Amino acid sequence: xxxxxxxxxxxxxVEGPRLTDEEREALQHPxxxxxxxxxRNFESLAVLQELTSHIHSLRxxxxxxxxxxxxxxxxxxRHGFTVLPPMRALGTLWDTDPARxxxxxxxxxxxxxxxxxxxxxxxxxxxxxxxxxxxxxxxxNRAFHHEPAAVTALAGALIAGLRRAGMANxxxxxxxxxxxxxxxxxxxxxxxxxxxxLYPDLAPYRDHRRMGLAAVMPAHVVYDRLDPLxxxxxxxxxxxxxxxxxxxxxxxxxxxxSMEGASVAxxxxxxxxxxxxxxxxxxxxCNNPAAARQLLRAWRPRHDPASARRLEKxxxxxxxxxxxxxxxxxxxxxxxxxLAAVKS
Numbered sequence: 446x447x448x449x450x451x452x453x454x455x456x457x458x459v460e461g462p463r464l465t466d467e468e469r470e471a472l473q474h475p476x477x478x479x480x481x482x483x484x485r486n487f488e489s490l491a492v493l494q495e496l497t498s499h500i501h502s503l504r505x506x507x508x509x510x511x512x513x514x515x516x517x518x519x520x521x522x523r524h525g526f527t528v529l530p531p532m533r534a535l536g537t538l539w540d541t542d543p544a545r546x547x548x549x550x551x552x553x554x555x556x557x558x559x560x561x562x563x564x565x566x567x568x569x570x571x572x573x574x575x576x577x578x579x580x581x582x583x584x585x586n587r588a589f590h591h592e593p594a595a596v597t598a599l600a601g602a603l604i605a606g607l608r609r610a611g612m613a614n615x616x617x618x619x620x621x622x623x624x625x626x627x628x629x630x631x632x633x634x635x636x637x638x639x640x641x642x643l644y645p646d647l648a649p650y651r652d653h654r655r656m657g658l659a660a661v662m663p664a665h666v667v668y669d670r671l672d673p674l675x676x677x678x679x680x681x682x683x684x685x686x687x688x689x690x691x692x693x694x695x696x697x698x699x700x701x702x703s704m705e706g707a708s709v710a711x712x713x714x715x716x717x718x719x720x721x722x723x724x725x726x727x728x729x730x731c732n733n734p735a736a737a738r739q740l741l742r743a744w745r746p747r748h749d750p751a752s753a754r755r756l757e758k759x760x761x762x763x764x765x766x767x768x769x770x771x772x773x774x775x776x777x778x779x780x781x782x783x784l785a786a787v788k789s
Contacts, residue, residue, distance in 0.1 A: 449505050451753040452478035454721060454746055456511065456698070456729045457737045462488040464499055474741050475748075478727055478756055479509035482566065484521045490564055490768060493522075497565025497765075511568040514561060516553060517586055529553055530787050532573060532599070533586035534634050538787065539595050547602040549787055552780035554606025559777060563610055563768040567761055569607075570662060572600040572699070574616045574649040583628040588773050593648035599658040600649060606780075608657065613759040617697060618654070618664035619687060620676060621646025629665035629706030633675070636668045643668065645685075653693050654747050659759060660696035661687060663725075665706025668773075674723075676741035678710050683724030688716040696755045703736060714744050726752035 456479035459468045472480065480500055487493055501507035514521050517531025531773035535553070539546035554572075561569060574596060575581070577588035589599040604614045620643060636643075650661070663677040676682040677699050687693045699720040700706070702713060710719040713736040720728045726749070730737050771777050 450475055451748070452479060452504075452506060452509065452727075452756040454725075454727050454749070454752060455584060455717070455737075455740060455744075456481055456509070456727055456781070458483060458731050459486065459496075460734070460766055462486050462492045462496055464496065469499075469503065471741060472500065472508060472735070476744060476746070477508065478753070479511055481729060481731060482510065482512045482521065483731075487524070493564040501565065501571070506760060509568060509571060509756060509759055512561065512566055514557060514566075514569040514666060515571045515587060516557065519587060522561075522564070527556050527781065527784065529557060529784070530635065531586040532589045532603075532751075533577070534787050536577070536590035536595055539590060539599060543598070546599060549783055550599045551606040551609075552600035552783040554603035554608075555610050556606075556777065556780050556784060558607040558610035558612035558772050559766070559771045559774075560768070562761065562765045563771055565765050567571050568613055568615065568660075568759055569613045570617060572603050573608075573618070574600055575621055578624045580626050581623050582626070583630070584623045588623055591713050593645045597649045597652045597656065601652070604657050609776075611761045611763050613659040613761075614657070615660040615662055615696075616649065616656075616658045616675075617662035618666070618700065619650060619661050620664070620668070622664040622666055625666055629675075629700070630704050633706050633709055634666045635665075636666055637670070638668075639670055647691075650687070650693070653691065653695075657693060658693070660698060661693060662698045662700055663687075665700050665704055667709075670764055674719075675706055675709060677707070677725065678716075678719040678737050679724050680723045688724060696727065696752075696759060697725045699725045701729045701731045703731055703733045713739050713757060717744055718788075719745070721746055721749075724750050726755055727788060 473726040514528030577591045624633035710716040
């Protein structure tokens with residue numbers, strides 16, 4: 446039976462391609478608002494469709510189903526899906542043929558979103574808006590380019606393609622993860638640059654209205670000239686800069702609270718509290734079932750109707766198409782031809 450509940454502030458993962466009874470119960474908890482899928486959740490397109498349909502049937506409005514599916518080395522599903530190039534390939538193309546690079550970026554967004562939507566997935570955490578400073582291996586070729594104008598233009602084109610296929614977007618990692626060498630999955634990166642040096646990294650976010658940026662994910666990076674806390678726990682970065690100075694009114698997701706870069710905020714309840722207090726609408730807890738259970742048991746945030754409304758806007762407006770219907774579209778076939786010409 447569908448349970449009428451507003452979307453809560455917690456996004457969890459599930460273990461496999463089918464829900465367990467325990468997971469089904471957890472996803473009906475009022476704190477939950479979304480599910481993030483990983484490679485382990487894919488067995489076949491048909492099984493994925495059953496999983497997402499099951500998740501969507503549990504609540505009204507339906508839980509938001511998301512995934513990290515950018516292209517290149519961050520592409521969770523591959524079997525039966527188009528293998529997308531890393532975004533760096535589009536930046537390389539930009540250097541010789543900007544018009545073709547923009548067309549290719551839009552085609553990449555359209556194919557990415559169209560194929561995921563056939564599996565019942567609502568949202569991909571893309572595009573990466575980090576500048577490629579040549580020093581971050583974890584970002585590396587996930588970044589479009591080192592020039593802010595190129596990143597803004599290419600990301601905007603990719604977002605247009607996502608939108609054409611009925612999917613929203615998430616720009617990451619605010620205000621910029623491309624300079625620090627440390628990987629926030631396993632370390633607490635610190636960006637020691639002076640304030641003025643950060644301005645180029647912020648440029649894509651200043652253009653959020655023109656790009657149509659629907660959501661933002663902050664970095665688990667400390668910018669120590671401005672705040673001792675990582676950006677995802679910093680009211681300075683999220684409330685003063687992103688919401689205030691830049692005027693962003695979309696959704697703010699935390700990055701995964703299980704990452705080492707989040708450990709500075711304390712235990713999992715403290716991390717979730719700190720992220721919401723800083724300005725996040727939804728927090729992610731991935732690959733740590735014990736932490737997820739702890740939050741469902743002990744976390745007691747106050748319901749925020751404004752956050753719930755913002756989250757609902759990320760849900761697709763139209764039903765998911767079938768793969769057969771997508772493949773019959775001339776625009777899809779044309780997009781595949783365009784992508785096939787790109788060298789990774």
